[in-house]
Amino acid sequence: MWRHRVDYLFISPFFILFLIFGLYPLLFGIQLSFSRWQPGKDMVFIGLDNYKTLLLTDPELKQALLNTIVMLLWILPTGLGGALVLAVMLNARKLVGRSFFRTLFFLPFVTSQVIVSFVFQSLLDKDYGWVNLLMGLVGIPPIPWLTQTFWAQISITLLLHWMGMGTNILIFLGALQAIDRELYEAAEIDGATATQQFFNVTFPMIRPVMLFMIITATIGLMNLYAPVVLLTNGGPGGTTLTLFMRMIQLMTSIRYGEGAGFGFIIGGIILLITLVQMKFLSSWWTVEGKLKQ
Amino acid sequence: MIHKSFNRRKFLKAAFLGTAATALAACAPQTVTVEVTRQVEKQVEVTKEVVKEVEKNVEVTKEVIKEVAVTAVPVELKGELTVWGHADHPLDNAGQAFMAKNPGVKFTFVGEDGWDKKVEAALAAGSGLPDMVWYEADATQVAARRGILLDVTEMVKKHESELVPSKLAEARYQGKYYGMPGDITPNNYWYRTDITEKAGAKDINPDIKYDEFLQLSKDVKAKTGASMYVMNSNFTGQGILPFLVPHYSLGGNVSDESGENIVIDNEIGQQAMNYAKQAWDLKAGLDADWFSPPYWGAIKEGKLGGTWSPPWMRGFFETEVTSPERGQGKWRNMLVPAYPGGKARCNVWGGATLCGFKTVKDPALVMAYMEYTFASIEGATVTGNWGIIPPYLPWLKGYFKLTKASLFEPTWDWTGQIVKALDQMRTDFYRLPAYGVMMGSLDKFGLPMLKGEKPIKDGMQEWGDYIRAENKKLLEAIK
Numbered sequence: 001m002w003r004h005r006v007d008y009l010f011i012s013p014f015f016i017l018f019l020i021f022g023l024y025p026l027l028f029g030i031q032l033s034f035s036r037w038q039p040g041k042d043m044v045f046i047g048l049d050n051y052k053t054l055l056l057t058d059p060e061l062k063q064a065l066l067n068t069i070v071m072l073l074w075i076l077p078t079g080l081g082g083a084l085v086l087a088v089m090l091n092a093r094k095l096v097g098r099s100f101f102r103t104l105f106f107l108p109f110v111t112s113q114v115i116v117s118f119v120f121q122s123l124l125d126k127d128y129g130w131v132n133l134l135m136g137l138v139g140i141p142p143i144p145w146l147t148q149t150f151w152a153q154i155s156i157t158l159l160l161h162w163m164g165m166g167t168n169i170l171i172f173l174g175a176l177q178a179i180d181r182e183l184y185e186a187a188e189i190d191g192a193t194a195t196q197q198f199f200n201v202t203f204p205m206i207r208p209v210m211l212f213m214i215i216t217a218t219i220g221l222m223n224l225y226a227p228v229v230l231l232t233n234g235g236p237g238g239t240t241l242t243l244f245m246r247m248i249q250l251m252t253s254i255r256y257g258e259g260a261g262f263g264f265i266i267g268g269i270i271l272l273i274t275l276v277q278m279k280f281l282s283s284w285w286t287v288e289g290k291l292k293q
Numbered sequence: 294m295i296h297k298s299f300n301r302r303k304f305l306k307a308a309f310l311g312t313a314a315t316a317l318a319a320c321a322p323q324t325v326t327v328e329v330t331r332q333v334e335k336q337v338e339v340t341k342e343v344v345k346e347v348e349k350n351v352e353v354t355k356e357v358i359k360e361v362a363v364t365a366v367p368v369e370l371k372g373e374l375t376v377w378g379h380a381d382h383p384l385d386n387a388g389q390a391f392m393a394k395n396p397g398v399k400f401t402f403v404g405e406d407g408w409d410k411k412v413e414a415a416l417a418a419g420s421g422l423p424d425m426v427w428y429e430a431d432a433t434q435v436a437a438r439r440g441i442l443l444d445v446t447e448m449v450k451k452h453e454s455e456l457v458p459s460k461l462a463e464a465r466y467q468g469k470y471y472g473m474p475g476d477i478t479p480n481n482y483w484y485r486t487d488i489t490e491k492a493g494a495k496d497i498n499p500d501i502k503y504d505e506f507l508q509l510s511k512d513v514k515a516k517t518g519a520s521m522y523v524m525n526s527n528f529t530g531q532g533i534l535p536f537l538v539p540h541y542s543l544g545g546n547v548s549d550e551s552g553e554n555i556v557i558d559n560e561i562g563q564q565a566m567n568y569a570k571q572a573w574d575l576k577a578g579l580d581a582d583w584f585s586p587p588y589w590g591a592i593k594e595g596k597l598g599g600t601w602s603p604p605w606m607r608g609f610f611e612t613e614v615t616s617p618e619r620g621q622g623k624w625r626n627m628l629v630p631a632y633p634g635g636k637a638r639c640n641v642w643g644g645a646t647l648c649g650f651k652t653v654k655d656p657a658l659v660m661a662y663m664e665y666t667f668a669s670i671e672g673a674t675v676t677g678n679w680g681i682i683p684p685y686l687p688w689l690k691g692y693f694k695l696t697k698a699s700l701f702e703p704t705w706d707w708t709g710q711i712v713k714a715l716d717q718m719r720t721d722f723y724r725l726p727a728y729g730v731m732m733g734s735l736d737k738f739g740l741p742m743l744k745g746e747k748p749i750k751d752g753m754q755e756w757g758d759y760i761r762a763e764n765k766k767l768l769e770a771i772k
Contacts, residue, residue, distance in 0.1 A: 053766065
């Protein structure tokens with residue numbers, strides 16, 4: 001070890017930062033989830049009480065979990081599906097202004113979430129928003145975008161798609177461009193139509209990327225916070241309250257032990273969902289399965 | 294200086310009105326009816342009363358100045374003070390004035406959202422706390438129970454008789470004071486006369502009953518398209534006042550004085566929710582989230598003709614309502630409409646307390662600033678000019694009348710209306726930790742009742758049970 005001391009010195013910044021900002025908070029969080037504590041006071045070990053309180057008596061956990069899963073079911077397929085369709089279109093060799101469209105789709109990603117949310121709030125206001133005003137011109141009655149549960153979820157979905165679509169398109173585009181063109185030429189010689197080429201060449205080749213996107217998007221959506229807070233603040237009546245928002249609520253109510261426990265419950269739920277996804281989509285890790293047939 | 298100009302201007306105005314009224318009476322043609330003459334005489338009487346009132350007011354302020362001059366202690370203060378609170382703050386204004394008076398003091402105000410989270414981080418770190426923060430009523434009570442606040446009992450006791458009693462209670466825990474009573478926020482009903490005039494009657498009857506008020510709101514909405522109250526679909530922000538106002542007025546509470554027994558679901562709570570539902574069902578309220586762009590847009594475009602409002606909203610309104618086209622100088626305020634069986638024609642919403650931390654380096658300096666800000670004519674004038682209502686009675690009875698407000702009609706005695714509301718404030722209203730739980734869950738439990746998805750009795754019971762459970766957990770956590 002002494003022989004490699006200089007090597008260790010060079011890699012030490014990462015480990016020092018990891019210990020301070022990664023491992024220490026994690027261990028502190030675990031300890032906190034089994035304790036009652038408030039800043040400036042001693043920590044009191046209370047065993048599983050926080051977890052019992054959360055799982056048995058917290059009325060918001062069930063609601064937040066349900067809301068989050070409903071939003072996940074809305075957002076995940078429409079977001080990834082839409083991004084894939086747009087990426088395939090942008091990948092078309094004959095498309096004029098491909099770089100322009102790529103930049104255009106990526107632009108929302110570099111815009112502040114706060115500003116975007118405020119703009120959406122103004123656009124989607126029931127009485128004064130431009131969306132309803134424009135729809136009114138063609139005789140469509142005003143939609144309560146932010147004040148009725150169903151429409152509030154649609155609004156959140158629209159906002160997230162608007163903000164996240166560009167990144168998803170770029171990743172899919174990278175995967176599409178990595179596919180060997182000879183595969184398409186061979187398919188064409190075999191007489192495959194464009195649709196058949198998509199399902200028998202394109203999709204099998206990008207499945208690992210798709211799986212990666214599903215897992216990371218699921219994790220991201222389970223931790224959904226800022227856009228929802230800014231757009232609906234969990235309303236109307238808590239029907240868009242997410243898991244992460246509830247955790248923050250507990251923390252800001254000085255119920256730190258419960259908040260930490262809630263964080264680990266969210267972690268457990270994400271782990272469970274990820275394992276299920278990996279179990280059912282395990283064949284997607286490789287591109288070989290489909291091509292071998 | 295200000296005092297002299299006030300006296301002269303007011304006196305001249307009163308004299309002019311009196312002379313004009315008398316001249317009018319004298320020049321009246323012979324066909325003028327006796328009724329008109331009576332009205333003119335009555336006006337002259339009123340003018341005389343105003344003059345008397347102004348003179349009395351001048352005497353009070355003179356007394357106060359004399360008193361301040363006698364009690365002022367010429368001690369040179371030195372040191373540094375840091376205060377955290379929201380941006381654009383009256384405490385910053387007071388700090389600048391305090392520094393000007395005490396050149397040896399360096400005052401820093403940090404105004405940003407999320408300062409309360411920074412307090413928690415500093416508490417955890419064991420350093421970095423400011424000297425003072427601007428805690429809401431329930432947060433003051435939580436912090437006092439946590440034992441993190443500076444005991445300022447001795448200083449507050451000195452001024453106890455000069456401070457508004459209901460506000461004193463909010464800073465008190467187990468007989469000790471843990472903060473300087475700040476903004477007392479006796480809420481009024483505000484309305485725009487140009488909008489009510491369009492609907493057929495400029496003035497609102499000062500003794501208007503709630504059902505009459507609802508009818509008026511309906512009429513104004515039908516005739517002008519403007520709303521006479523805010524009631525947003527999310528039941529948040531200012532939209533919750535249709536519940537909070539009758540709840541306060543009828544004598545309701547979230548918890549009893551101990552903070553442990555939840556009473557929100559009693560008959561008073563149910564009745565208050567019933568009144569809120571009446572306003573909801575009328576569909577005449579402004580449906581815009583508080584402080585959102587559509588909310589300010591509606592105010593500037595004259596879509597809001599009235600609202601229950603705390604005095605501190607004036608500071609925010611005057612930033613936005615900057616021209617007569619936007620309603621500047623067209624508002625009036627009055628006692629809130631009367632609810633059958635109601636005790637108080639006002640309510641309390643917001644209004645914070647100035648708290649110091651027990652870790653402060655120089656408690657004497659902290660208390661000197663607190664005293665200056667809310668227990669001196671100078672400090673109360675500075676903070677009062679911003680828009681909040683300091684609890685210092687000598688200021689409220691004297692200099693408050695001099696506070697300018699561009700929002701209200703120039704001749705309207707808006708401070709008098711606030712003083713009237715002040716007299717209605719309850720001393721049996723408690724904003725303890727449970728109050729924060731109630732405020733955080735009002736939309737979730739209130740909406741199903743307003744929408745008629747749940748009977749009010751059942752909904753209130755369910756809400757009460759929720760607050761009971763959450764309050765218990767909160768009190769346990771901060772033990």
